Amino acid sequence: MTSCVVTGGGRGVGRAIVERLAGDGATVAVLEVDAAALDWATDRPEIVPVLGDAADPEVAARAAAAVPRPLTGWVNNAAVFRDAWLHEDPAAVADLIGRNLHPVLAGTAAALRAGCTAIVNVSSHQAQRAVRGALPYATAKAAIEGLTRAAAVDYGPRGVRVNAVALGSIATERSDTHVAGLSPAAAEHFTREIAALQPLGRMGRASEVAEVVAFLLSDAASFLNGAIIPVDGGRSAQGRDPESAQGRDPEEV
Template structure:
């Protein structure tokens, strides 16, 4: 028996062609899943599918804005016509830097539309089909759901909502065989982090990278593959007794910082 096998299962991964999402898509495909990548960036989507195919996996790219309710519903319906949807990973999300006063109404709307409404759209689109034989949903929250982080007002708000949506779905669909959990990463080294450092600290990239790395008690940023390993476990049959739980993957940040 192969542990954590996803053979003959179909998975949807939003934001599945960059950073954590890309690592999840590749990990799931390597474990035998048919992966459907819902991604806004077409170049990244095509590249990720090509890399998965070259490695012997199965993946399909769907150009998608998760904040668009009708577009999400149409894509999910198209997938469901041919395959049972066993797994949904809501990974797509955006960040915002700013405290309450530094958060404009437009910032709040943008964060809400992607990070909250986008998660709602995808869960709402799959849940009816998933009730037929059960399934697994994993939502990407953040340590910002649990602890105060400076200048992350809107982002923290959105990830707190993701965590509570996770609990509600886990409770409401327990009898239908649907498990729903969330993952709360700390700082993970992704292209987004490199871009953020380069934009805000030109000429000091190495210094800031080291400083940000040391905010994790373990002394480094996490790797996307480490988050993907956790997502794989939660979506596998080996985690069949786990639902309604948030899993920090944070290098000790929540419990050991300060």
């Protein structure tokens, strides 16, 4: 792996991906809209900051040009976490869908034009199982998974692999801030809910996502194309049912 681009790479999962790829010896362009999110990358020659909107094709092209060739990996991670109700403001919903989908379109196009051969899109369990009140985000992520499969079919003959990771609940600064703002009782309820939703019984770690992304970009995944890999502790495999034997060990069932 020689050169990569990670959009939204300044914080959380994006930063973990950048750190993982840089640790493998890659030069990584980090496309970020917030300059403050890149304070940690100061004086690190292997990390190249690119400031701007990941949805802007010119900015995406600038990121592609910021690292040496060959460009071997591109990660579309940038996202907007904000919701709107369809019945209240359809235009706001459409805007939020676009703000999550357009960076992936611009990034994938820039990667293809630059000759990149491995692209990973960051999706969510919500692409398949919507969370109430998160219609724009769930819709955008479903579109991103469709784009992943279609791009894999269109560009596979050129030797380009396009895959995605569908994340469950991952511990980041954002989730830490959310939990810190809860009352003790609400925080305990949140922890119980995560344990019920994700069979491994905990939030995922950003570093665990980064490991899967690094694998998908590597030659070890050379025959993986058009795949949506759940990185969710088993959340997508589990069917919650009021008659299930929750709380009992398998030997007791």
